[in-house]
Amino acid sequence: MVAKLEQRTDTTLALVGNIDRDTVPELWRTIQTVSFTQPEVKLELKQVERFDSAGLVMLIHLLEHAKNRKCHIMLSFVPDELNILFQLYNVESVIEKHI
Numbered sequence: 082m083v084a085k086l087e088q089r090t091d092t093t094l095a096l097v098g099n100i101d102r103d104t105v106p107e108l109w110r111t112i113q114t115v116s117f118t119q120p121e122v123k124l125e126l127k128q129v130e131r132f133d134s135a136g137l138v139m140l141i142h143l144l145e146h147a148k149n150r151k152c153h154i155m156l157s158f159v160p161d162e163l164n165i166l167f168q169l170y171n172v173e174s175v176i177e178k179h180i
Contacts, residue, residue, distance in 0.1 A: 084108045086115070095125040100136030112143055117152035127158030137166045144179055156180050 084104035087095045094115070098104065124143075132140075140163075147154045156179050167173050 102135035117150040
């Protein structure tokens, strides 16, 4: 399945599909075109079918990319699989203010 970033509202984005090493490069190109003009944006993850370590790294870069544009991202519907990756890679402290 192709991964995509969908704009739901002015303040809501959604990741959809498999966020993995095969889909991250194209997805990252799309993310870099988002302007992040709002001070806070919700990123829904309920339609993500799979996350791997490449997806986790991309997610962390996405949070930093938005922060550099003065936008705070709040994650919603975080899948259990992703929470496990947060623990395995010891990045809970980086993520905690986004959940």
